[in-house]
Amino acid sequence: MIDAIYSTYAAFIGWLYTAGLQPALYAMGLMNYADDLYQWLDFAVFGLVGIVVSWVVCRPLEAANPVERWPDRGAVHTDMIYTILARVGILPLLAFVLLNGAQRWLDGTIAYTGFVPPTLETLFPLLREYPLLALACYVVILDFGEYWRHRFQHRFGWWWALHSVHHAQTQMTFWTDDRNHILDDVLAALWFGALALLIGVPVGQFPVILLILRLAESLSHANIRTSYGRVGERLIVSPRFHRAHHGVFSVGQSGKNYGVLLPVWDWMFGTADFRRDHYPETGDPSAPEGMAKGGWLRQQVLGVRRLAQVLVGRG
Amino acid sequence: MKLARTLVWIGFVLFAPSARANLIYVLNSGDATISLIDSVTRTEIRRIPALREPHHLTLTPDGRDLLIADSGGNELFVMDPATAEVRRRVRVSNPYHLAYSPDGKFLVVASLRRNQVDIYDARDLSLLQRLRVGDKPSHIAFDPESRMAYVTLQGVRSVVAIDLATRQPAWQAEVGREPAGITWVRGRLLVGVMGESHFAVLNPETRQVERQIPIGRGAHTIFPSPDGSVLYGTSRVDSRIIAINPETLEITHSYEVPGGPDCIAFDPEGRIWVTLRWVQRVGILDPRTGDLETIRVGRSPHGVFVQPVRGE
Numbered sequence: 001m002i003d004a005i006y007s008t009y010a011a012f013i014g015w016l017y018t019a020g021l022q023p024a025l026y027a028m029g030l031m032n033y034a035d036d037l038y039q040w041l042d043f044a045v046f047g048l049v050g051i052v053v054s055w056v057v058c059r060p061l062e063a064a065n066p067v068e069r070w071p072d073r074g075a076v077h078t079d080m081i082y083t084i085l086a087r088v089g090i091l092p093l094l095a096f097v098l099l100n101g102a103q104r105w106l107d108g109t110i111a112y113t114g115f116v117p118p119t120l121e122t123l124f125p126l127l128r129e130y131p132l133l134a135l136a137c138y139v140v141i142l143d144f145g146e147y148w149r150h151r152f153q154h155r156f157g158w159w160w161a162l163h164s165v166h167h168a169q170t171q172m173t174f175w176t177d178d179r180n181h182i183l184d185d186v187l188a189a190l191w192f193g194a195l196a197l198l199i200g201v202p203v204g205q206f207p208v209i210l211l212i213l214r215l216a217e218s219l220s221h222a223n224i225r226t227s228y229g230r231v232g233e234r235l236i237v238s239p240r241f242h243r244a245h246h247g248v249f250s251v252g253q254s255g256k257n258y259g260v261l262l263p264v265w266d267w268m269f270g271t272a273d274f275r276r277d278h279y280p281e282t283g284d285p286s287a288p289e290g291m292a293k294g295g296w297l298r299q300q301v302l303g304v305r306r307l308a309q310v311l312v313g314r315g
Numbered sequence: 316m317k318l319a320r321t322l323v324w325i326g327f328v329l330f331a332p333s334a335r336a337n338l339i340y341v342l343n344s345g346d347a348t349i350s351l352i353d354s355v356t357r358t359e360i361r362r363i364p365a366l367r368e369p370h371h372l373t374l375t376p377d378g379r380d381l382l383i384a385d386s387g388g389n390e391l392f393v394m395d396p397a398t399a400e401v402r403r404r405v406r407v408s409n410p411y412h413l414a415y416s417p418d419g420k421f422l423v424v425a426s427l428r429r430n431q432v433d434i435y436d437a438r439d440l441s442l443l444q445r446l447r448v449g450d451k452p453s454h455i456a457f458d459p460e461s462r463m464a465y466v467t468l469q470g471v472r473s474v475v476a477i478d479l480a481t482r483q484p485a486w487q488a489e490v491g492r493e494p495a496g497i498t499w500v501r502g503r504l505l506v507g508v509m510g511e512s513h514f515a516v517l518n519p520e521t522r523q524v525e526r527q528i529p530i531g532r533g534a535h536t537i538f539p540s541p542d543g544s545v546l547y548g549t550s551r552v553d554s555r556i557i558a559i560n561p562e563t564l565e566i567t568h569s570y571e572v573p574g575g576p577d578c579i580a581f582d583p584e585g586r587i588w589v590t591l592r593w594v595q596r597v598g599i600l601d602p603r604t605g606d607l608e609t610i611r612v613g614r615s616p617h618g619v620f621v622q623p624v625r626g627e
Contacts, residue, residue, distance in 0.1 A: 007611065014594035018554065018575060022593070026532050026552045031493045031510040032451065032469055034533075034551070038593060038615065039345070101450075108429040108447060111408040116389045121366060122406070131347075131364045201387070203347055203367070 002208075009045075017041055036096065040089055047087035050211055054218040058174035062223045067243065067279045070171050074293065079175035081296045086178040091185060110197070119200030131203050138202035139213065140262065145195045147265035149188065150258040159187070160252050161306040165299050168291035170283035172246055174222040181303040216261060221246075227276045234274070237263055244273045247280030337582050338399070340620040341590060341597050342369040342383065343613025349383065350612040351399055352597065354582055354621075357610055363399060366390050371412045371578070371618040376419035376437065381620065384410035386428065391440070396622045405440050408433065412454045418461040421479055425452040425466055432466055432475075434482050444482040448475055454536065456497040456504060458519070465504055465519070467494040474506060474517060488522040490515040496536020500546065500561050507534040507548065514548055516564060528564055530557040538579040545602075547587060549576040556589065556600060570605055572598055580621045590616040 017038055025031055070076075085091050110117070120137055121127045127134040153163040162184040169176050180188070220242035227233055227240035237259050244250060245257035256273040259266045266272035283292060291302045336355035342365070343350060349363040366388025373382050374396065381396040384407075391405040391413075409426040415437055416423065422435040432452050434444040450470025457464055463485065464477045472492055478485040492510030503525070504517040513527040514534050533552030539561065540547065546559040549572075556576055558568035574591030576598065581587060587600040596609040597616055 010595040010611075010614070014574060017593045018573070022533070022552055022575070026510070029492060029510055031533060031552075034509070035615075042345070042614070104428055104430050104450075107409070108426075108431055111426070111429050111431060112445065112447070116406050116408050119366060119388055121388075122390070128364065128366075201367070203364075 013042055013045055016045070040093055040096070043092065044089040046207060046211075047089055050214050051083060051087055053211060054174055054215055057215060058218055058222045058224075061226070062173060065225050066223045067225045067239075068171070068223060068281070073171060075169060075171045076173050076175055078294070078296055078299070079169065079173065079179050082179040083175050083177070085296075086180075086185075091182070095186070095189065117197050117200060121200075123199070132206065132209075135203055135206055135209065138199070141199060142192070142195065142202070143259070143261045144265060145191065146260040147258050147262075147269075149191045150260065151255075151271075153184070154251075154253055154255045154258070157310045158307055159184075161310045162187070162303050164251070164284050164287050164306060165291060165303045167246060167251055167282075167284045168287040168299070169246075170281070170292050172221055172223060172243065172282040174218040176221040177218045182300060183303070183307070213261065220260075225279055230276070233276065234263055234267060237261055240276060240279060241274075243282065244275070244278055244280065246282040247278075248283050248285055249280065251284045251286070336624065338397070338622040338624040339580070339582075339588055339597070340372065340381070340383075340396075340399070340618075340622065341612045341616045342372060342618040343595075343615065344368050344370050344617040345595075345614025347385075347388070348613045349399075350597075350616070352610060352612075354599075357599070357608065359610065359612065361399065362613070363401075365392065369618065371410075372620050373413055373415060374620075376415050381622075382413060382422075383618070384413050384424070386411045386426070396620070397624050407435075407440075408445075411452075414455040414457065414464075416457050416461040416464065416479060417459055420461065421464075423455050423457075423464045423466075423477075425455055427451050427453055427469070432464075432477065434464075434477075434479070446477065446482075446484065448484065449473060449487070453494070454496045456499050458499055463519070465497055465499075467497050467506060469493050469495060469509070474504065476519065486522055488517060488524075490517055490524055495534075496549075498537040498539065498546070500537075500539070500564075505537050505546070505548075505564075507536045509533055509535055509551070512550070512553075514559075526564070528557075528559060528566065530566070531555050535577060536579075538581075541581050547579055547602075549579065549589070551575045551577060551592065556587065558602065568602070570600055570602070570607070572600060572607060574598070574609070577617055578619050580619045582621045583623050588619050588621055590619050592616065 153159045162181040165181040166179050220237045222239045224239045228238040241257050250256050290298045336353050339352035341350040347365045347367050350359050351361040353360050366385045368387030369383050369385045371384050381394045383392040386409050391407050393402045409429045410424045411427040412425045422437050424433045432446045432448050449468040453467045453469040455466050466475050472489050473487050474490055475487045476485045490506045491508035494506045495509040496507040498505045506515045508515050512532045513529045515524045516526045518525050530548050531550030531553030533550050535549045535551045537546050537548040546561050548557045554573050556570045556572050560567050574594035576589045577592040579589050589598045591598050597612050599608045
């Protein structure tokens with residue numbers, strides 16, 4: 001069954017590429033990027049599959065047992081745009097086009113120093129024999145990195161100015177996961193890039209697991225009145241756990257529950273809120289109205305404006 | 316675990332059908348694995364985890380080791396080609412394409428993503444020279460006397476010649492948009508011009524493109540048959556393999572091979588094994604009949620190698 005799904009998926013990607021994208025690249029004189037854009041196509045289609053899976057799982061749950069009901073879901077529609085831009089790979093593609101040359105220059109410069117970036121498997125050779133275990137280790141380490149990036153997003157005023165776009169949403173749903181300011185996304189990519197220099201990037205041959213991880217992140221933002229129970233709440237970030245983080249009294253430096261996938265970091269560093277009956281309203285009361293209700297572009301502009309205000313000391 | 320795997324492998328070798336079978340290596344660059352295929356049963360008998368992104372491979376001059384270059388993982392896997400056991404791993408900066416000089420003294424490695432070409436001592440793989448070259452160094456060829464290494468520079472429409480005595484670039488010549496594969500053929504360099512629809516025939520003496528061999532959009536790379544009597548070139552956009560007479564450089568045959576044919580290897584029975592880059596398959600083309608069969612492998616299969624291993 002899974003084999004048939006993989007075969008069908010491969011045939012579909014192959015058809016899309018050979019019948020559509022590759023001839024277009026050739027016609028535009030862009031064959032230099034043929035390999036990269038094949039990977040992007042895979043990323044984009046996989047991203048679309050991820051959106052569908054998230055929708056199929058999360059939407060019925062949101063409809064059945066919501067924390068909040070809204071007569072007008074306009075703000076949710078804006079989050080859909082964020083999701084499509086991020087997961088279908090339009091923003092990653094833009095970053096690739098703009099930064100590809102710089103990336104190669106940087107990689108070459110680092111290589112010239114004699115430093116060859118390691119991977120977890122080179123540091124711990126046992127992991128070579130167990131790629132699934134290697135992936136699990138990457139997930140844990142990268143999630144630890146995400147926890148601290150998230151804390152810094154709340155700790156530094158200039159970073160919070162950008163991250164507040166994510167928190168301004170008063171109608172939080174599973175679509176909210178990708179609602180980020182572009183500059184915030186760039187900083188996240190740099191953060192990840194720095195970590196990757198130290199431990200490498202994770203293996204990518206387990207797409208189903210990556211899909212499940214992505215689903216877990218979507219689910220954590222879902223408008224669902226549910227917790228994972230006394231034990232489950234401590235194993236993986238639940239909708240209840242993450243809603244507490246998005247609560248109106250949890251913005252900026254007063255935040256709780258920073259964990260992205262694993263709550264254990266909040267537990268360890270004293271930022272956890274495990275109250276299982278706590279479903280606060282979400283949003284950032286100090287954010288301008290447009291940051292919550294405006295369209296994608298307006299939110300981006302307001303994010304930059306808020307950043308500028310902080311930088312000149314008026315935020 | 317390793318012991319169990321070795322036992323399974325030994326059992327497989329001992330109890331496999333007695334028919335003459337070759338072991339085919341396919342590098343799945345998109346999902347960091349190596350597929351091992353039995354050429355008789357036409358089945359994938361084992362999938363070996365690589366590190367991140369294996370693209371190309373080469374035999375050592377003595378034929379004892381198979382070197383698999385994992386560019387994303389910054390490693391060379393040194394494998395026993397007969398058993399696929401990993402003998403050792405060598406930390407190397409972003410190895411994409413790699414080739415030994417014909418005299419066996421140097422291993423030259425092109426790093427597509429770091430704009431660098433490395434020259435290693437073939438005996439101990441110590442780095443002798445790291446050269447910063449133009450955008451996207453892609454594939455490597457040599458002259459038979461090992462005086463020069465020629466590297467296509469995909470991003471700057473050129474081939475750079477590197478003097479192996481001084482280990483410095485000697486000259487650079489423009490050949491066309493996005494050059495990829497390159498092969499030395501009777502005093503000329505044949506270059507797959509991927510952004511166009513032909514192979515460029517570059518004269519290394521005059522440094523001029525003397526003629527073009529039209530093969531189809533996305534001309535990619537060229538492989539001589541083991542006896543040198545035919546050159547086989549691939550076109551990744553029009554998806555075909557072209558047979559070329561090495562004497563006249565005239566096209567003698569064209570085979571339609573859907574899926575983006577990329578790298579080629581030949582088995583002792585005269586069949587062509589070709590990675591079909593965009594459809595997660597490897598193709599087996601019989602050039603005598605034109606029959607094509609495909610086998611499913613991993614994502615974005617790239618390098619391919621045939622090891623005659625059993626029933627010999």
